[in-house]
Amino acid sequence: MAQAITRVSAPPPVRSEPKIKLPWPLSIYQTAVGKKWVMGLTGAALLGFIVVHMIGNLHLYEGPLEIHEYAETLRDLGTKLLPRTWLLWIMRIGLIVAFALHIHSAYSLSRMSIAADQRYPGGRNYIAANFASRTMRWTGPIIGLYLFYHLADLTWGWFNPDFVRGDPYHNVSESLSSIPVAILYIVANTALAVHIFHGTWSMFQSLGVNSPRYNHLRRYLAAGLAGIILVGNLSFPIFVQAGVIDDNGRSIVEELQHGAAEGEDH
Amino acid sequence: MSAEINLTLKVWRQAGSSAEGRFVTYEANGISTDASFLEMLDIVNERLIEGGEEPIVFESDCREGICGTCGLMINGQAHGPQKGTATCQLHMRSFSDGDHIVIEPWRATSFPVLRDLAVDRRAMDAIIGAGGFISVNTGAAPDANLTPVPKETADTAFDAAACIGCGACVAACPNSAAQLFTAAKVQHLNLLPQGQAQRWARTEAMVETMEAFFGSCTNHGECEEACPKEIPIDFIAWTNRDYIKAKVKNRKLVG
Numbered sequence: 122m123a124q125a126i127t128r129v130s131a132p133p134p135v136r137s138e139p140k141i142k143l144p145w146p147l148s149i150y151q152t153a154v155g156k157k158w159v160m161g162l163t164g165a166a167l168l169g170f171i172v173v174h175m176i177g178n179l180h181l182y183e184g185p186l187e188i189h190e191y192a193e194t195l196r197d198l199g200t201k202l203l204p205r206t207w208l209l210w211i212m213r214i215g216l217i218v219a220f221a222l223h224i225h226s227a228y229s230l231s232r233m234s235i236a237a238d239q240r241y242p243g244g245r246n247y248i249a250a251n252f253a254s255r256t257m258r259w260t261g262p263i264i265g266l267y268l269f270y271h272l273a274d275l276t277w278g279w280f281n282p283d284f285v286r287g288d289p290y291h292n293v294s295e296s297l298s299s300i301p302v303a304i305l306y307i308v309a310n311t312a313l314a315v316h317i318f319h320g321t322w323s324m325f326q327s328l329g330v331n332s333p334r335y336n337h338l339r340r341y342l343a344a345g346l347a348g349i350i351l352v353g354n355l356s357f358p359i360f361v362q363a364g365v366i367d368d369n370g371r372s373i374v375e376e377l378q379h380g381a382a383e384g385e386d387h
Numbered sequence: 388m389s390a391e392i393n394l395t396l397k398v399w400r401q402a403g404s405s406a407e408g409r410f411v412t413y414e415a416n417g418i419s420t421d422a423s424f425l426e427m428l429d430i431v432n433e434r435l436i437e438g439g440e441e442p443i444v445f446e447s448d449c450r451e452g453i454c455g456t457c458g459l460m461i462n463g464q465a466h467g468p469q470k471g472t473a474t475c476q477l478h479m480r481s482f483s484d485g486d487h488i489v490i491e492p493w494r495a496t497s498f499p500v501l502r503d504l505a506v507d508r509r510a511m512d513a514i515i516g517a518g519g520f521i522s523v524n525t526g527a528a529p530d531a532n533l534t535p536v537p538k539e540t541a542d543t544a545f546d547a548a549a550c551i552g553c554g555a556c557v558a559a560c561p562n563s564a565a566q567l568f569t570a571a572k573v574q575h576l577n578l579l580p581q582g583q584a585q586r587w588a589r590t591e592a593m594v595e596t597m598e599a600f601f602g603s604c605t606n607h608g609e610c611e612e613a614c615p616k617e618i619p620i621d622f623i624a625w626t627n628r629d630y631i632k633a634k635v636k637n638r639k640l641v642g
Contacts, residue, residue: 130509131497131509131510131512131513131600132497132499132507132509132510132600134497134599134600135496135497135599135600135601135602136598136599136600137599138599145634145638146634146638148634149631149634152594152595152598152630152634153598153603154594154598154626154627154630154631155630155631155634156603157603157604157627158627158631230603230605231603233598233602233603234561234562234563234564234602234603234605235602236496236602237495237496237497237562237563237564237600237601237602238494238495238496238560238561238562238563238602239494239495239496239498239563240494241460241463241491241494242399242410242491243397243399243410243460243463243489243490243491244463244489245460245463245464246462246463246464247561247607247609248464248609248612248613249607249608249609249611249612250561250607250608250609254605254606254607254608255561255607257605319606322606323605323606325624326604326606326620326623326624326627327604327606327624327627328624328627328628329624329625329626329627329628329629329631330624330628331621331624331625331628333621336621
């Protein structure tokens with residue numbers, strides 16, 4: 122006997138099918154759950170970078186030469202296999218791609234949610250949603266803008282007249298000794314920690330990493346990582362302001378390089 | 388101990404889906420604390436009818452918390468202040484004399500208001516229609532226990548199957564995502580042996596139908612708190628996992 126099938130009529134969809142259907146596996150990224158996977162994976166990569174970056178920056182407390190050597194070691198990574206700085210550039214390109222995908226998926230999913238959502242004119246209560254989860258769309262752009270400033274300030278040296286390429290200690294102490302810059306770093310890194318607090322927990326859900334026996338640990342991990350990043354990253358502007366990190370405007374690395382150049386002349 | 392309380396209701400009134408809606412304030416005096424929330428609205432409606440006014444339209448059916456027909460945003464909380472309780476099982480003893488109660492319909496773009504507090508939830512039916520079933524050959528009923536199911540699996544599947552499809556998860560979600568509803572409806576079948584044949588087709592079809600109508604989950608967890616059946620968001624994570632697996636497996640099947 123033929124089966125009677127009644128198609129369910131429903132209100133018009135909020136989201137239309139993509140105009141161009143990409144081939145597999147790119148088609149996964151055209152779906153919302155697929156985008157959440159990409160957001161979670163890129164978030165994990167970016168989080169890994171942030172943790173390593175913070176730990177690496179602790180070399181500032183050893184002194185100007187030590188952090189300079191650390192920076193040189195990063196450039197020397199993989200030199201037995203590849204030309205100098207290549208491995209560093211491969212990692213940088215990976216991070217740029219991850220960052221771009223993280224932003225694009227967030228933008229695209231936010232648009233989808235905004236289209237699907239309607240406000241409650243009578244107001245609504247939040248019970249489970251916390252400050253971090255509700256401010257992801259604010260902390261994200263703050264981190265993005267801060268990252269641009271951070272690169273322009275300490276990598277490209279646009280805003281620092283005393284910028285010395287290859288001397289992180291000097292550049293950090295010159296930049297962060299300005300009070301507005303120190304405040305900017307404190308605000309942005311607090312936003313970063315708040316973003317990480319929700320993002321780390323959320324990542325497990327989005328990637329389907331869920332096992333009732335260990336689920337409670339996900340919140341501790343999120344709080345722990347956010348806390349470590351917060352304490353580590355805020356220590357730099359605070360200790361520069363306190364005068365712990367200070368080279369009195371002298372770039373030891375510059376002097377060293379001049380010394381080396383003069384040595385070659387003789 | 389039964390007592391009577393006087394309430395001030397601020398109720399969303401809307402004459403039709405295309406009409407402009409607004410809040411109307413009603414005094415609800417002498418309401419028994421033994422009345423359920425819907426009985427309180429019944430009393431208010433009787434008084435409105437006696438006064439020659441249009442009664443407030445709201446949906447209800449079983450009134451014992453198992454059908455999922457009722458559902459109101461009460462003081463900004465889906466199904467009101469009591470955890471794990473549908474609107475019909477919420478009683479007026481949860482409120483105090485002199486309380487102001489704001490009553491609104493579920494709000495989401497795919498839940499258009501039909502009238503007053505009633506919304507069109509057919510978008511959820513579309514998700515079920517996409518794969519929320521198992522296909523079996525008809526005939527004599529199979530022997531009981533023909534298909535063994537471990538107790539823990541049955542319990543977990545039943546936790547998901549407790550979903551009554553009321554839409555509170557969508558209403559409570561700041562993104563109007565239907566992830567908890569869809570996940571519950573996907574997982575109660577995906578967990579069981581009977582659901583395996585269509586597992587990957589079901590997961591892909593239901594998730595993608597959901598995405599056509601509702602927002603994207605950002606893991607706030609509001610749905611879990613609003614759910615009258617207290618369905619955990621763990622099912623959402625498992626569905627996210629099944630979805631990617633489905634995307635990998637299903638690609639081999641389409642020629």
